[in-house]
Amino acid sequence: MRGRTRRRQPGEVFGPRTSLFADVLSIGLATALVSLPLVTAPAALSTACAVLRGAAEHRPSTAGRYVSELLAHLRPGDLTAGALLVLALALVAADIALVGAGLPGAPVFAGAAALVAATALTVGLRACGRPESTTDWRTAVRAAAHDAARDLPGTGLVLLAATTCFLCTWMLLPLAFLVPGPLALALVAIDGRRRPPDGSHR
Template sequence: MSGTPAREAGEVFGPRMTLFADVLSVGLATAVACLPLVTVPAALSTACAVLRGAGQDRPVTAGRYFALLRRRSRAGDLVAGCLALTGVLLFAADLALAGAGLPGAPLFAVAAAVIGVCAVVVGLRACGRPEALTDWRAAVRGAGRDAVTDLGGSGLVLLAVATAALCAWMLVPLAFLAPGPLALALTAVDVRRSAAVLLQ
């Protein structure tokens, strides 16, 4: 294939395989950073920022990931993490109540599921935006707008989440690598949207 970059001297794999390995290392670093749970939004948005740098010839390494994450000790990151964790707990409690056989439970479960899916799409798209590094409000506003105007991208986000969940369910150790490909998918969806806006 003409256009495919040649291997460097001493390079065992081609550049695409190197990016794949980098995505897995960033995914493992993200999984470790997500362990306190309230750090999930900051950890995932940092992974997206590091992977976005691959298109600008910046190194995609776990070391760069942790260096960027250390610089992000903002109160807004903890607030975003607490809100995300509270939302997940409320969603689980709502589904448990719906499963308890309350009147109107099936309709309530469907409504809760729709709201939960919309919240997941907006939250993940916010993590994929560059603004998430400095301003969560702007990132969430932009993600909400994109979720409505770019339905194809929202579908891709849901497909990426379903794939990551399926991989983790099939083989539990893959759960520690899943954040890398998920962050790559979120970044690709945002880059795709940005490119479409520029072409208009």
Template structure:
């Protein structure tokens, strides 16, 4: 556990909390065009991963990382994620319309959507996502299968972030920070398990 620097009002844990919130706010702003969501979340995870290595986790560093990486592959990843979310929402809406077999179809569509969400979010937490989305997705899919507990934690983090945003709308702009921290922690947990 770190100690307080001279003149520091709060300890290092409170500083990390403040950094997570500032990175979350920066991520929310960067995600407004919607197709930038994967790049924005991946950049947040990279910045928070760097905090564990002694690098600053600030909004300024976040925007520096994001500026270096917004490229066609990142926008394509965002377009694919958006298309998948819209397809899942349309499927669930059709299932709610009372079609024959709708309850089973809704369960299957929900399970596929949840699995795709876990893989996509775990891909954002991987360092490979900064340069190679297909590689990050392949490794994330492998992690999602081999680390079911981590996948459950990712789903729990998503549900928690969604509930916070639903209960109090201003929290929606801060939720990406804790979500990125949770994704980073699950990834660090996974890499720590694979080394031992």
């Protein structure tokens, strides 16, 4: 936000001194609730990133803006991305079951599957953090895959942010309803590292 002199905007619950902190928490809660059906999770996280990106541009993060952004995100492509997420989670669950069953070769398969899952998670999260995800998921995923390969420090930061959110949820389950906000903020910041002041991507 701009600073202490900015006045509270219509729809904002908190003043400018605590607005970003409050925005992150409230957007995290909204994102967690919208993500409950799982197929809506990519659209919800992409919406959170879009709203927080707007906050960095001094646009207020109101509930109405989140809802309008979300409704614009609920396209067939967004639901397809959500379906792929559900499929990926099912494959991970099957992988864990195979390891637990003690089948021959299961540890090797589990290691390979974990590497693939980490790569897919990184690309998926970076795609959610890109502005292109609001209009075209294919473009966002292609650009995110390019960034994941060329920007290894950023890839490490994405994995660190995701791991931190997982550990926070594991230690205190109710935090699952808040961590999407900090995760979205981290994704926006990581993507912003590679953007010059004019907003174009390097």
